[in-house]
Amino acid sequence: MKYDVVLFVDSSIFGGIESHLVELAKLLQRKGVICKVLFYQNHDNQLFYNKLESNNIQFEFLNGSISSLKSAFASFSNDTVVHTHGYKAGILGRLMCKYLKVRCISTYHAGETGQGMVRLYNILDKLTARLSINFAVSKRIKYQLKEAEVLDNFIETTPLAVTSSTYHSANKxxxxxxxxxxxxxxxxxxxxxxxxxxxxxxxxxxxxxxxxxxxxxxxxxxxxxxxxxxxxxxxxxxxxxxxxxxxxxxxxxxxxxxxxxxxxxxxxxxxxxxxxxxxxxxxxxxxxxxxxxxxxxxxxxxxxxxxxxxxxxxxxxxxxxxFSGHAQWTLLHEAYSGQCPSRI
Known part of the structure; x- marks a missing residue:
């Protein structure tokens, strides 16, 4: 099955999820898959945007409204798969995909419960998990969900050049x-x-x-x-x-x-x-x-x-x-192409 992938996120910092998104987009590009990162709104996360630009990864912004979300998702072709990351994008993305009958994949990155509104968002994030095909980055997070498969984080590896240690004796x-x-x-x-x-x-x-x-x-x-x-x-x-x-x-x-x-x-x-x-x-x-x-x-x-x-x-x-993407690509391709069971 042919497909293109929209990586949906609402990001205000550069952390683990953002690093994962860069590596995921790079992997998709190496596999010849058309992809882009779609932000729910612009949080002036310039370090992340620069990282995407330097890797020639396409990205776009919505204006942070449900109407812009609906309009964007409604414009997707039948071959488009939405892959959400983070609790806010996950909740909004899954609900909109269900409403518009768009195929949805979600990756759950964080196992912490959080406090205040974050705790509420995390509860909603897990409650709406039945609306998507789900990946978890650890077994602990997987067990918090009813149905999910572990998808280890990965990076594009580079050759390692190590010489003798430089911090013995006088160095710290x-x-x-x-x-x-x-x-x-x-x-x-x-x-x-x-x-x-x-x-x-x-x-x-x-x-x-x-x-x-x-x-x-x-x-x-x-x-x-x-x-x-x-x-x-x-x-x-x-x-x-x-x-x-x-x-x-x-x-x-x-x-x-x-x-x-x-x-x-x-x-x-x-x-x-x-x-x-x-x-x-x-x-x-x-x-x-x-x-x-x-x-x-x-x-x-x-x-x-x-x-x-x-x-x-x-x-x-x-x-x-x-953790270089080879095994992870097999799981991702099966999900994107509909080779694993769908609940939507």
């Missing part, structure tokens, strides 16, 4: 937090670890991202807050990605770090343990314990450079084999 280990500044992502935990190790002169601490929680975070002087920057400026400036999340799906940041030769130490949340093999391709901590996490970060500086290179190479091979 650069430890980074990458993600949304929200309670679920645990930026406060990262700061607690940095404060716990402030007297040790062997480390640098870097945070990349922003979000609502930034207003209440007490970010100390020894932690450099870079804000939201292009990903290529992140991975060349840190040695270790430290994931302190309370809830997760499958973090895109982990895949990107492993692809770029950046080591990962993470709490065992979401699908992290499906990606990282402890002590082989990174480190997975069972629970958040600031003392235990501190000791593990200290241990990294004592690992022989040749062993670190082997770990980086193994981590990169895992991403290349399992």
């Amino acid at each position: 280990l650069k430890v980074g937090f990458v993600g949304r500044f929200s309670y679920e992502k645990g930026p406060d935990r990262f700061i607690e670890v940095a404060n716990h190790m402030v007297k040790q002169n062997m480390f640098e601490w870097h945070m990349f991202g922003d979000g609502d929680m930034q207003k209440t975070l007490d970010i100390p002087e020894h932690v450099v807050c870079h804000g939201v920057v292009p990903s290529e400026k992140i991975w060349k400036n840190i040695d270790v990605l430290c994931v302190t999340s309370r809830q997760e799906g499958l973090p895109m940041a982990i895949l990107e770090a492993m692809n770029h030769g950046v080591m990962v130490i993470s709490l065992d949340v979401g699908a992290v343990s499906n990606v990282i093999t402890n002590n082989l391709s990174g480190w997975v901590m069972p629970t958040y314990d600031v003392d235990l996490l501190t000791r593990k970060i200290e241990e990294i500086t004592k690992i022989a450079p040749e062993n670190l290179i082997m770990m980086k190479q193994y981590a990169h091979s895992i991403v290349a084999q399992r």
Whole structure:
């Protein structure tokens, strides 16, 4: 079955969903599928728009009204598949697709319940799941839905060039937090670890991202807050990605770090343990314990450079084999082409 794909989203930041959309659109382009990103409204998310433009990915904006949504969806051809991402686009997209009899696919990225209106949106997001063919980025999220299939996040891999470690002896280990500044992502935990190790002169601490929680975070002087920057400026400036999340799906940041030769130490949340093999391709901590996490970060500086290179190479091979889009394309093509059961 021939098809084209509209990736529908309502996005105001550049985070995991946005990174996934870029990688998904790139995969569709490589497979010769006509696709575009459709925004419910323009939130001046310029970093995301620049990323789409740099990859020659078409995108358009609605004006944030139901009437513009209806008009756009009604103009789609019979071959068009709408693929929603995020709770707001998911709810609106599924309801409009049901009304207009447009084929609908949804990917569920986040497993957190949220608070206030976000919690309500998440409830509605799951209640309307029966109106679409559904993917979840982790088993935990899948089990929150009645019917869904796990679709791991993926990235376009690049060749890995690693040399001996540069942060032994005189140089410092650069430890980074990458993600949304929200309670679920645990930026406060990262700061607690940095404060716990402030007297040790062997480390640098870097945070990349922003979000609502930034207003209440007490970010100390020894932690450099870079804000939201292009990903290529992140991975060349840190040695270790430290994931302190309370809830997760499958973090895109982990895949990107492993692809770029950046080591990962993470709490065992979401699908992290499906990606990282402890002590082989990174480190997975069972629970958040600031003392235990501190000791593990200290241990990294004592690992022989040749062993670190082997770990980086193994981590990169895992991403290349399992999270580079090959297996994911099979699932996506079956859904887009109607080869899996439809409920709409």
